[in-house]
């Protein structure tokens with residue numbers, strides 16, 4: 250029998266970090282010399298002192314004539330000073346041979362070397378040449394139009410400091426100093442494995458029940474962003490021998506990252522393999538964090554070995570919490586500066602007691618500052634992290650945050666990227682198409698799917714420009730309009746056909762109308778449905794159709810049309826309610842029930858905003874009508 254290792258001691262985040270870093274040397278791993286063309290993004294390992302002066306000589310900044318400024322004094326447009334010209338012309342790179350004495354000038358080009366005796370350059374525009382004579386029509390001062398040697402960079406000056414990540418600008422400076430190579434910190438090489446029999450590399454076919462390996466891709470890219478070198482070593486099956494071999498390979502690098510197999514389930518073997526390490530081995534397994542509780546942190550011989558939870562959001566979060574600072578330090582990058590902004594919660598939030606919760610949020614500007622919308626699709630979501638602006642930290646002792654509570658949001662990226670147009674509401678592929686068109690037209694869009702009711706609330710609070718909703722008023726059976734208030738304006742959208750989806754050829758549904766199909770389903774005790782979440786427009790339709798009955802599967806409340814179609818296609822259920830376009834996508838049969846309206850609600854005060862107007866014009870345009878029609882939506886004439 251396999252032993253089930255428990256999370257014997259769940260640590261706080263800070264204690265886990267302390268134990269982890271205690272055994273690590275948070276310093277660069279060494280320096281190496283790289284050619285300038287390969288230096289982009291690398292971190293300077295030593296201060297750079299200028300070996301030469303830049304410019305290396307007194308240089309003219311204009312096309313004109315090098316002379317002694319005193320010879321021009323008193324010169325005016327109608328009262329020129331006349332000088333004689335030397336014979337040479339000083340193009341850049343020419344070393345002057347002739348001296349500039351009183352009353353004499355030398356022709357010089359921009360970048361040319363100032364000749365001995367000259368102390369200024371007059372621009373060609375302020376002169377006339379007549380034979381060997383130069384007429385100057387403008388008085389200039391000593392030093393005018395001249396850059397003296399070493400004024401840009403003086404020899405011996407420290408121009409760049411160790412620890413600076415090299416961008417194109419620093420690389421330009423190094424080249425100007427004549428340096429062909431530069432000493433940079435060695436990039437820490439991070440071995441990255443994904444684990445699990447169900448994990449499939451992108452690009453390969455996906456068997457039912459399998460999952461594409463997103464963790465390796467996101468962790469690899471994050472390692473590179475932090476100045477490390479990602480060494481992708483593939484997907485390792487749930488097999489102790491294979492995992493041990495992987496670990497041995499991984500230990501040839503500077504750090505080892507596994508994802509998956511750290512909790513206590515069947516097949517979660519990664520931590521058992523890592524458990525064989527010593528000096529000191531595992532320092533934390535189980536941290537009071539959400540997401541990220543099963544994170545396993547180990548160190549062996551000064552090398553970090555980490556098992557990230559398999560769930561993508563947990564994996565990314567714990568990577569950034571525990572490993573990112575270590576990789577930065579190994580790479581010689583300065584610690585990350587974390588930026589916070591103040592915001593308000595638009596809705597009540599429940600949190601789990603006993604775990605510090607990191608809640609990813611999207612930020613929306615309002616008249617009273619920022620509103621922080623939870624992006625939560627749970628730890629298993631791949632998109633939560635990429636769509637969020639930041640996260641709030643909910644203390645382990647806090648169970649509830651109320652709507653209107655002030656929160657501090659730690660930003661994920663650099664600064665805030667304000668949007669021109671904010672959509673909050675129900676997700677629709679038609680709206681996706683419209684948003685795509687606006688983005689192509691240069692409008693910055695932020696879009697949050699919080700359902701129809703959430704969208705309506707956001708519009709009432711003035712937090713969005715446009716809320717896509719499809720809510721039927723149960724009393725009248727009319728969509729959307731009965732729910733408006735005077736402060737809201739409705740932009741008519743389009744119709745979508747809702748109906749019963751079933752597998753093609755199922756005799757309980759095929760060829761019947763909705764009422765007959767429901768009756769046939771009710772007559773078969775084995776017939777299972779899949780429901781929708783309470784509050785959704787679709788659920789109202791289902792309940793009307795069932796007339797109070799609750800057949801098998803009624804308790805399974807999925808949150809989208811796609812989830813309903815997948816459940817039916819994969820035979821976990823026999824019928825459900827979804828829109829016809831989704832039924833088509835999954836090759837399912839469809840019995841029309843009712844056309845519902847998907848409309849756009851705009852806070853009236855925002856109606857005149859140009860991006861809102863652009864949206865309205867787009868919706869009315871012939872290409873939009875054609876595209877939406879092709880997607881299966883019925884557009885008003």
Ligand SMILES: Nc1nc2c(c(=O)[nH]1)N[C@H]1C(S)=C(S)[C@@H](COP(=O)(O)OP(=O)(O)OC[C@H]3O[C@@H](n4cnc5c(N)ncnc54)[C@H](O)[C@@H]3O)O[C@H]1N2
Nearest residue numbers: 443460461462463464509510511512517542558559560563
């Ligand atoms: N009984 C308990 N069950 C679970 C607990 C617990 O405390 N007690 N903790 C839960 C938490 S919290 C998390 S987080 C997960 C983490 O589990 P594992 O680290 O063991 O991860 P897996 O079981 O291998 O996978 C979880 C999930 O993530 C998918 N996955 C895995 N690798 C990848 C990848 N490379 N790319 C994309 N997706 C991946 C995997 O298919 C699973 O769906 O455990 C809970 N359970």
Ligand code: MOO
Nearest residue numbers: 540541542563628
């Ligand atoms: O703590 Mo797990 O990391 O929520 O999903």
